[in-house]
Amino acid sequence: DDLMISTSLPDRPAQFALNKLDAYEYVDLCFSGGLNGECLALKASSTASPSRNAILDENLPWHVFTEARYGFIKYMGIAKWPVKLYKDLCAFFVRIKSHPLHRTDVGKRALLEYQARAQQDWHD
Numbered sequence: 001d002d003l004m005i006s007t008s009l010p011d012r013p014a015q016f017a018l019n020k021l022d023a024y025e026y027v028d029l030c031f032s033g034g035l036n037g038e039c040l041a042l043k044a045s046s047t048a049s050p051s052r053n054a055i056l057d058e059n060l061p062w063h064v065f066t067e068a069r070y071g072f073i074k075y076m077g078i079a080k081w082p083v084k085l086y087k088d089l090c091a092f093f094v095r096i097k098s099h100p101l102h103r104t105d106v107g108k109r110a111l112l113e114y115q116a117r118a119q120q121d122w123h124d
Helices: 015-022 062-078 083-098 105-123
Strands: none
Touching: 015 062, 062 083, 062 105, 083 105
């Protein structure tokens, strides 16, 4: 009797990003959900194309990257990615996040650039 209906929707990737995840294709972390609007592209959307306001992975602030990877991992699981690929990408993100270079701003930029290129290469 005291139940209330939420007045907000949870962050969810744009439909085009979900389609790419379902096809095991590369999608920028900014589109994979879970940041309460930190990434402009995370707003719920039914569009079939990327937002022109999207932030490329290599340009993400470090704190946004560290949060966005959780959304990406979550939706990889929902899309039922092959277990080996899922585990490999999870390990990849752990290694990026825990790499000693993450202690400096220059190191963070290098790691962001590396992870963006490595992920694109992985999916090509």
